[in-house]
Amino acid sequence: MIRTLVVEDDPLTAEAHAEYLGRLEGFELAGIARTAAAAQAAIRAPEDHGGIDLVLLDMNLPDGHGLELARRIRSSGIAVDIIAITAVRETDVVRTAINVGIVQYLIKPFSFAVFRDRLQSYLAYRRQLEFSGSSTTQADIDGMLASLRPSAPASLPKGLAASTLAVVIGYLKEAQVPVSAVQAAAALDLSRVTARRYLEHLADEQRATRTPRYGAPGRPEFEYRWVS
Structure with a gap:
């Protein structure tokens, strides 16, 4: 099972992504973080807490940009993959996301079918x-x-x-x-x-x-x- 952390500040959107994830084979919801600080704490938690394999990352967080969080994750050396899920469409953000190792970039809004295809x-x-x-x-x-x-x-x-x-x-x-x-x-x-x-x-x-x-x-x- 791929333990997945949903990083999203909007409660309804976070719950929707968690519900989507629960409908997919092979994935397990590890938690929901609504700030960059909470996300970083969850990712850094000891492995005996289950660990995080994948982060579904919004770019607009109340305490920082998603790209900054992605950079901190990469610099920490923690082996976790990141999929951006955001309404941000600017080319420079997409380019930077690719440069910091974000494996997929999914633009809101989207249907469950699109979410399922990307996660599969x-x-x-x-x-x-x-x-x-x-x-x-x-x-x-x-x-x-x-x-x-x-x-x-x-x-x-x-x-x-x-x-x-x-x-x-x-x-x-x-x-x-x-x-x-x-x-x-x-x-x-x-x-x-x-x-x-x-x-x-x-x-x-x-x-x-x-x-x-x-x-x-x-x-x-x-x-x-x-x-x-």
């Missing part, structure tokens, strides 16, 4: 990062960056989303044994039909193998394994 993209990045172990290949790095910066949906068959594909890829890479569409659907909170469509796409692209799984009555079910 981040989750796919984390899964690929963990799967790669202590050493990575160029393909691993390209996959991680692609998860954070998904390709345009037009590059995929109609009905497939780049963010969901990245999550399926991350799951398939982590699997120690071949998995079925039923297993993928249960693990990723997708319908069986949706999971199969993504797995079939990866098999058609020769990024995964497809083999029959026998032993159950009726038509054989297929199982899929990532091509390493």
Whole structure:
């Protein structure tokens, strides 16, 4: 579970983001901070309190700018990722946010679907990062960056989303044994039909193998394994 801190001074917005987060698999709300000072205290808390993996950061806080908080986090050496969630659109702020290592920048207002896609993209990045172990290949790095910066949906068959594909890829890479569409659907909170469509796409692209799984009555079910 990715323990996530919501940093937002507006109570209603903070609760909305927390509620959105609670609807996503793989994420756990670590708390809500309404000031930069409270956020920094939560991030610096001892790891036996649970620790923070991800910060959803507003830029306009009552006791400072979000960018200053991001700089303090980076200078402290604490390994936490930051996603900006803000109404600030100025180019210089966006540029600085990228420079200080903010991994995604989400402009308010947005729908739950947009929030879900960005967080699922981040989750796919984390899964690929963990799967790669202590050493990575160029393909691993390209996959991680692609998860954070998904390709345009037009590059995929109609009905497939780049963010969901990245999550399926991350799951398939982590699997120690071949998995079925039923297993993928249960693990990723997708319908069986949706999971199969993504797995079939990866098999058609020769990024995964497809083999029959026998032993159950009726038509054989297929199982899929990532091509390493």
